[in-house]
Amino acid sequence: MVDLKTNYMGFNLKNPFIAAASPLSEKIETLVELEKAQASAVVIYSLFEEQILHEQLLLHSRLEQGTEGFAEALSYFPQPQQFRLTPDQYLDHIKKAKDKLSIPVFASLNGYTLGGWINYAQKIEKAGADAIECNIYYIPTSFDEKEDEIQHRYIEIISSLKKAISIPVAVKLSPFFTNMARMAKDLTQAGANALVLFNRFYQPDIDLDDLTVKPHLVLSTSFESRLALRWIAILYKRINTSFAATGGIHTYEDAIKLILAGADAIQLCSVLLNKGVGYINNLVSELSQWMEKKGYNSISQMKGSVSQASCADPAAFERANYMKTLLSI
Numbered sequence: 001m002v003d004l005k006t007n008y009m010g011f012n013l014k015n016p017f018i019a020a021a022s023p024l025s026e027k028i029e030t031l032v033e034l035e036k037a038q039a040s041a042v043v044i045y046s047l048f049e050e051q052i053l054h055e056q057l058l059l060h061s062r063l064e065q066g067t068e069g070f071a072e073a074l075s076y077f078p079q080p081q082q083f084r085l086t087p088d089q090y091l092d093h094i095k096k097a098k099d100k101l102s103i104p105v106f107a108s109l110n111g112y113t114l115g116g117w118i119n120y121a122q123k124i125e126k127a128g129a130d131a132i133e134c135n136i137y138y139i140p141t142s143f144d145e146k147e148d149e150i151q152h153r154y155i156e157i158i159s160s161l162k163k164a165i166s167i168p169v170a171v172k173l174s175p176f177f178t179n180m181a182r183m184a185k186d187l188t189q190a191g192a193n194a195l196v197l198f199n200r201f202y203q204p205d206i207d208l209d210d211l212t213v214k215p216h217l218v219l220s221t222s223f224e225s226r227l228a229l230r231w232i233a234i235l236y237k238r239i240n241t242s243f244a245a246t247g248g249i250h251t252y253e254d255a256i257k258l259i260l261a262g263a264d265a266i267q268l269c270s271v272l273l274n275k276g277v278g279y280i281n282n283l284v285s286e287l288s289q290w291m292e293k294k295g296y297n298s299i300s301q302m303k304g305s306v307s308q309a310s311c312a313d314p315a316a317f318e319r320a321n322y323m324k325t326l327l328s329i
Helices: 030-034 049-063 066-074 087-100 116-128 149-164 178-189 222-235 251-260 272-275 279-294 320-326
Strands: 006-007 011-013 017-019 041-043 105-109 129-137 168-172 194-199 205-207 212-214 242-246 266-267
Touching: 006 242, 011 066, 017 178, 030 041, 030 049, 030 087, 049 129, 087 105, 087 116, 105 116, 116 129, 116 149, 129 149, 149 178, 149 279, 168 178, 168 242, 178 194, 178 222, 194 222, 222 242, 222 251, 251 279
Parallel strands: 017 041, 017 266, 041 105, 105 129, 129 168, 168 194, 194 242, 242 266
Antiparallel strands: 006 011, 205 212
16 A cells, blocks of 8 residues: 655645645535545635735724725725635634644635734634645736845745744745746745745636626636646755645646655645545545556655656756757647
């Protein structure tokens, strides 16, 4: 029998498959189903910076009745009913999840400034979360903001969080940095216990009937996992942190490739929304069968065996592969 255990951020997980932050974590009964389906950990649906700011502005506006500026400011935020959970409900949700589950429960904070994160990160730790996944979702649009200022924003958030709490912190990143390798190194030095590669920027659309910009959600495809595969393979053993792959992992083959590249954990979202939480059982079974067929005894034995550090042709992960691909058309 093969050993599927893996170490992620210091947690000894029974297998690599983690339920990523998604609407599936909204209900406690679904979290219980995820554990029964062999999810090794769960990431609770994100608490957004906008929720924290909305709550702070709302409190301030009630204390300063008659200040019209606050009423106007509040109108910029989504209404409370548009969020799945209020900040206080989010903390209560973590407590209930910890009471019901035996697997690690990771909270998720989504934003791009320090804001009220430090205070709520401490509350999340007190509520019992085993770790916090910091989802820094930021699209620079200022022509005057310099690259080092953007990167400093990320470093400041992570270093401040690490000083404020004692539980592990993972950083969910986008791939759009001038030097992704340097950014990964700097975040690790700032204290990040794991890098989650990669965040997906959901692109807007235009409604041609009423001529308005509208959100447009498209679930991932397997092809998208190639980006995480490339960077995990490049970074593996070059920086001292855990790696989780997310985005486009739909089959056991997708998961195997990422583990071979160096991933410690595989986060699942779109495939569970499409096929149901029970699909994790299939992935666990198919991964085991493949490992037995190929003679692997454990995840640790196969992890990183096709990373850049171990690959006979390390340039395949860099520009040489670009030219070969174009010439093969």
